[in-house]
Amino acid sequence: MSKTGNPLDLRVWLEHIEEIGELEHCFGAHPELEIGAISQLNVKKENHKAILFDEIVGYSKGYRVLTCSTGSKKRLANILRLPSPQTHQDLIQSLRDKPAYWQSHTKEFDPVDVKQGPVLENTMVGDDVDLHHFPAVLWNEKDGGKYIGTGCSVVTKDLETDWVNVGTYRVMLHDKNKVGLMIIPGKHANIQHTKYIAAKKPFPVAIILGADPLNYLISGIEVPFEVSEFNYIGAILHQPISVVHGDLTGLPFPSAAEIVLEGWVYPGDQAPEGPFGEFLGYYTSDVSMAAVVTVEKIYFRNQPIILGSPPSKPPNDYSYSKSVMRSALLFNSIVSAGVPNVQSVWAHEIGGSRMFNVISIKQKYAGHARQAGHILSQCGVGAYMSRYSVVVDEDIDPSNLSEVMWAVATRSDPINDIDFIQRGVGSQSDPMSITQSSKAPFASKAIIDACRPFEFLNSFPQVVDVSEELENQVKTKWPDLF
Ligand SMILES: Cc1cc2nc3c(=O)[nH]c(=O)nc-3n(C[C@H](O)[C@H](O)[C@H](O)COP(=O)(O)O)c2cc1C
Structure with missing residues (x-):
C-alpha cells in the first residue's frame, strides 16, 4: 500500500x-x-x-x-x-x-x-x-x-x-x-x-x-x-x-x-x-x-x-451509472429478502433508475413471480419513486426494453397480472406529483407480472427464435454479415 x-x-x-x-x-x-x-x-x-x-x-x-x-x-x-x-x-x-x-x-x-x-x-x-x-x-x-x-x-x-x-x-x-x-x-x-x-x-x-x-x-x-x-x-x-x-x-x-x-x-x-x-x-x-x-x-x-455531468431527459450523462449501481443494490436486497432464483435485475435509465425496474426469475413455485415483483417495488433500496416493477422469465434480458415489453405484451393478462399499490412512497421530483391533491408525496405503484403463468409453464406456446447453436453456426459461416 x-x-x-x-x-x-x-x-x-x-x-x-x-x-x-x-x-x-x-x-x-x-x-x-x-x-x-x-x-x-x-x-x-x-x-x-x-x-x-x-x-x-x-x-x-x-x-x-x-x-x-x-x-x-x-x-x-x-x-x-x-x-x-x-x-x-x-x-x-x-x-x-x-x-x-x-x-x-x-x-x-x-x-x-x-x-x-x-x-x-x-x-x-x-x-x-x-x-x-x-x-x-x-x-x-x-x-x-x-x-x-x-x-x-x-x-x-x-x-x-x-x-x-x-x-x-x-x-x-x-x-x-x-x-x-x-x-x-x-x-x-x-x-x-x-x-x-x-x-x-x-x-x-x-x-x-x-x-x-x-x-x-x-x-x-x-x-x-x-x-x-x-x-x-x-x-x-x-x-x-x-x-x-x-x-x-x-x-x-x-x-x-x-x-x-x-x-x-x-x-x-x-x-x-x-x-x-x-x-x-x-x-x-x-x-x-x-x-x-x-x-x-x-x-x-x-x-x-x-x-461536467448534466442531467436531462434520460438516457443522460450519468443515468447509466445510476442504473448499474441501483441494479446491483436491488439484486442484493431482493436475494437477502429470501427470493430464490433471481437471474438479474435492471433499473432502467428511462425511469431515472427508479421508476421502471425489471427483475428476471426462474419460476420455482406458484406465487414466486408476484413475490419478486412486490419486493422489487417495496424493498428499502427500491421503494422511493418505484412506479412500475416488472417481473419476467429467465429467457428475457431485463436490461433490454424491447424484450421486456414483448414479455409484457405477450405473457400478461392485464386484468389478472397487474397489481396496484396505493399511497406508496413518491416524491415531489416526480413530474406526476402535480396531479396529487395531497402535499405529502404519496404515489401509486404497479407490479406487472409478465412471466408465463406458472401453471402453464410446460404447455405455454414455444418461442419462435434462432437457437444459440444455429446462431453460432451461421455467424461463423457468414462473419461479414454480422
Ligand atoms: C450529477 C449529479 C448531480 C446532483 N445534483 C444534486 C444537487 O444539485 N443537489 C442535491 O441536493 N443533490 C444532488 N445530487 C444527488 C446527491 O449527490 C446525492 O443524493 C448524494 O448522496 C448527496 O450526498 P450526501 O448523501 O452526502 O448528502 C446529484 C447527484 C448527481 C450524480
Missing part, C-alpha cells in the same frame, strides 16, 4: 480510457448550449465514448470540460476498479456484494495528508479570484444560468465532530467570486450547514470541480451519515486517498484535483438559483433561493479539466 495514497488523478484515468478507445475529443464548441447539446446527443448513441472538450469558445486553450465519463460498462467498470465486463449483467454481478464490503471497511482508509500535489500548481487568492477564467456551461436551453459544477464534489465538515462529507450538489456561476450551491434539505451537507446557521457561523466549503470520476461517482450516492466519502473511496481503491488541506478552511481535497474553489457561505447569504434540467428529464422545480459561496481562493492545475 502506497504511503502517499492515491491522488485521484483524472489524467491517469483519461490516459487509460484513451488507450482502450473510450475517449474522443471535440474542439471549438461554445459553452452556451453547444457543449450541452453535443453531450446530450452523444449519450443517446449506442457505445458512446467520453468527450473531452478543448478550445472552448471564450476560454484559454487547454481549459477543458469532460462529459459522458461514466456512460459505458467499460468506463464504469474501470472507474470502480472492477474487471472489464462483456455485458451489463456481468458488471452487476461483479458489483453486487461490493457496496456492503466497501462500507464495512471505510474505517481502515483515512485519507493521507500530503503537502504537495498538482492541484497546488496555481492559485488565485482574494481580489484576484476570477471564476470567469474557467469554463462554465449553459447545459440546457431553459436552464436559469451557467453551471460551473455538475460532476463536482463539495467538501464540508461537521461543526462538532471530525466528519468530512463529500456530496455532489450543483454549482451555479453567479459572478467572479460567487457561486450558488443547491443542496436539497436533508442531504448531509445541508444537515451540517444547518448547524452553522444556528451557531451564526460562516460555513466552510471546498468544491472539487474535477478529479478521477470515482470521486464524483461516490459523492453522488448515499454513503451513510457520518461516514466520509473519502474513506469509502479508499475502501474501493484498497488504498487511502492523498489529500492536501485548504489554507483558509483546512478542508481536505484530493492532491491531484483539477480545480478546487475554497470559500464560505456567510450567514444568510442566499440568491435565486435554477431552474435546472433534472434527472427525470423535466424542470420539476422553478427558481428558488439557494446558498451562496463566496470563493476566496482557487487552486488549479495547469490546463485544468472540469468534470
